[in-house]
Amino acid sequence: MTDTARARKLADRIRVVVAETLQRRIKDPRLGYVTITDTRVTGDLREATVFYTVYGDDEERAASAAALESAKGVLRSEVGRQTGVRFTPSLAFVADALPDNARTIEDLLSKARAADEEVRKTATDKTYAGDADPYRKPADDEADDEDADATAAADDDEDGSSPA
Secondary structure: OOOHHHHHHHHHHHHHHHHHHHHHOOOOOOOOEEEEEEEEEOOOOOEEEEEEEEEOOHHHHHHHHHHHHHOHHHHHHHHHHHHOOOOOOEEEEEEOOHHHHHHHHHHHHHHHHHHHHHHHHHHOOOOOOOOOOOOOOHHHHHHHHHHHHHHHHHHHHHHOOOOO
16 A cells, blocks of 8 residues: 555646646547546555546537547556556546536525525515514613502502502
């Protein structure tokens, strides 16, 4: 087993070599606007997974995937030549899901913004159900006590009984 630092360095080098080779040597007309986003190498340096994105629709993505698969041998030999490792890792190309995930997150955020805007529009020009300030204050408590005493005195006068 090798250390992870060596695997990381080899992965970075493979990413650069594959990107440069795709740009300069591969002339497949099916190959669209491909961007190599990441590369990962196993701990034994035998297999490399190359993540890529393609600008375009599903048809262009499928054509680019086929072009990458057909160019796999040329890319692997170029990786072996430029890295100088004893065993050239096999290459596997995987379409990166990052743009799709980012698009999904952007859609969810726009829905949340629209819902927040709807709540804000509904809340404008509305008033409180009760008082604007529903909390009691000490001054209010004293006034309530005086009102209660006055009401009790008035009730006693109506009954005809006198306070004893």
